[in-house]
Amino acid sequence: MGDNEEVWRPLSITEIHSIFSIIPIQWWIAGGWALDIYLQKVTRAHEDIDIVILRPDHLILQRHLGRDWEMFIAFKGHLIPWNKNQLLDSHYDNIWVKKKDESTWAFQVMLLDIEEKNWIYKRNNTIRKSLEDIGLVSLSGIPFLKPEIQLLYKGGSSVIREKDFIDLGNILPKLNVSNRDWLKKSLKIQYPHGHKWIELIDSYAKV
Template identity: 65%
Template sequence: MSENKEHWKPLSVDKIQEIFSPIPIQWWIAGGWALDLYLDRITREHDDIDVVILRSQHLLLQRYLESDWVGYKAFKGKLLPWKKNEKLEAHFDNLWFKKNGESSWAFQVMILDSENDYWIYKRNGTIRRKLTDIDLKTSEGVPYIKPEIQLLYKGGSSVIREKDMVDLENVLPLLDDTSRDWLTKSLMIQYPNGHQWIERINAFRDSSQNRKRE
């Protein structure tokens, strides 16, 4: 859907918080913005802004947004109208929203699957984590996905973009050992034959340990 890229006018994080905070659902900032919130600085330009919610709450989200926003389902390179009260099956996990009467896309909503209070990684269901352990909050109270989880989504994609590599290099020095180990183990589960990010993380760990010994 690259042809729609020029039609994006993404909202700010503050505006997303203004829209989503009154809605009685769990939500989090995701994507590159989540990593910049963790770093507490803007590291690069962001073409869009992603919000993630739980699948069990997507119809509730629609009811709160429908008076001001129109949503579309992104699927296999197409954008399909999200009809009123349409329950989204598992293969639909990406929604695009624009303001009623406007043509520019304002934000995306990604849908997370969960089970028994656990978040489930969509690319390998054996990778799970307590829903109470997937997020952090800014000093202003904006919830965002933990960096190691967001990096798993980026590194676990079939196509790793240049900006994903930049994000990894920016965040890696700030991750604690527990978060770094979790990311490594999760990538190893998804890619048992190896992955370039596993090599990069291990090289960073070895370099850090060598510096501590000097």
């Protein structure tokens, strides 16, 4: 991450839940962990842990974490200290968090753009869902991002990693037809000239 050391000692899902459950905002586990929660098993190693919150709630998060945690804005390969009460513009959506006086990163928070009561996919704002329809809750009470949305973030990235293909392969057999179709349709909107995942999604539709 450019001028800052990238050393992670991520918190567990249980630790994240204990921190976020007392903050008066909506939040969801995201990233690879969200997919493993959906599958109810750990499918691979996870280098970090991601949480998503709604953009309007980011100063509430800062106030609740400010006593014990240091927060930095991750932007274009650099980590910028997030000043107290600093409103984050729309181009800032990635926050790295570490315990004060510690050098290792504990968790990452992503800001979700919204309009009225809808989540907006930042890479193509025509792709939307009701806020009531972007998350699920595990049997142990952990909120997490729906797998088709998480896969869109992975597949819609400029760099698709090997672990993203692994995640896709693990999740596709478990998605119902409507969720697979939503993912396919969304990828087609973002990539009207085609995307390598669309054929993989179609292959499961034929099974």
